[in-house]
Amino acid sequence: MTAAAVMPLHELPELVVGDLALVIAPPSDRTTIEITVERDASLILRAPLDTTIERATQFVIDKRRWVYRKLAEKDALTGPPITKQFVEGEGFAYLGRSYRLTLTDQVADVGLERGRFHMNPSQVDQGAAAMRRWYITTGTQWLQKRIRPWEARMGEDTIDVAVRDLGYRWGSARPSEGPQYINVHWAALQLPPSLIDYILVHELAHLHETNHTPEFWATVARLMPAYDTQRTTLATIGKNIWLGSV
Ligand SMILES: [Zn+2]
Structure with missing residues (x-):
């Protein structure tokens, strides 16, 4: 485990997991982690004060499908990835x-x-x-x-x-x-x-x-x-x- 992984989440302004960037809400006395998808498709992560970056990252990974589905409902740009090759005629x-x-x-x-x-x-x-x-x-x-x-x-x-x-x-x-x-x-x-x-x-x-x-x-x-x-x-x-x- 790297030093970064055990760093407290709340020292970051934002957590980036793959192509998802989540704004970290100020800590409150909550006991569970929660992601909310705002009306403008921005993402907010709420977590207890003692949450580590590693724990929060794993939570986002586990919730990723749900997040993409919510984003799709809000005009965001999601779908199966289109791939390209750099060959003649592509x-x-x-x-x-x-x-x-x-x-x-x-x-x-x-x-x-x-x-x-x-x-x-x-x-x-x-x-x-x-x-x-x-x-x-x-x-x-x-x-x-x-x-x-x-x-x-x-x-x-x-x-x-x-x-x-x-x-x-x-x-x-x-x-x-x-x-x-x-x-x-x-x-x-x-x-x-x-x-x-x-x-x-x-x-x-x-x-x-x-x-x-x-x-x-x-x-x-x-x-x-x-x-x-x-x-x-x-x-x-x-x-x-x-x-x-x-
Ligand atoms: Zn908008």
């Missing part, structure tokens, strides 16, 4: 269209040109990381432009978009006093632009309201009256999106 999506992969040393890393993804053969061993870098770089530029009309409609100043791996969430945003920003999962760049718009609108609304309250949905509806169609489509298409598994 398909990768960008903005709702599929492109075949060509391995070529004409590119240093990864590029999308003339209707095909190109990858340097030296990247194949870390193909998922190389693709992820491409989605993050290309997607950041695309989203910075794409969000402009939406932030204008919200009456907001410039809002930064950060593209990153968000595990099981399409996007995240919190109301804040300082500069406003929203996070979008790199995998979302595989979706058609209309669905990415829904993710942007959803997160813009979260800058004002953390939870999925009626006021929250009213804000979403004001920006995107037909949002419910996009939301349903996202739940269906989202299951077939590649999240980086190989």
Whole structure:
């Protein structure tokens, strides 16, 4: 057993188990461990004061299936993992269209040109990381432009978009006093632009309201009256999106 395993859980702000990140609630006089899935799909772990990190980690592992099921009920991004191989002809999506992969040393890393993804053969061993870098770089530029009309409609100043791996969430945003920003999962760049718009609108609304309250949905509806169609489509298409598994 490592020293970290017997460390008290409550010294951590957050416990990460696989792709699940749980916020640790302040200790109370409770005697059992409990996970709650909040309305915005964030996870809270409540545990007795003497709980170790190892014990809490095992608890999360045992409860994982239940957590994924709860997340699926809350628009989160879950489903059987889609895997990819980094071989000639494999398909990768960008903005709702599929492109075949060509391995070529004409590119240093990864590029999308003339209707095909190109990858340097030296990247194949870390193909998922190389693709992820491409989605993050290309997607950041695309989203910075794409969000402009939406932030204008919200009456907001410039809002930064950060593209990153968000595990099981399409996007995240919190109301804040300082500069406003929203996070979008790199995998979302595989979706058609209309669905990415829904993710942007959803997160813009979260800058004002953390939870999925009626006021929250009213804000979403004001920006995107037909949002419910996009939301349903996202739940269906989202299951077939590649999240980086190989
Ligand atoms: Zn939300």
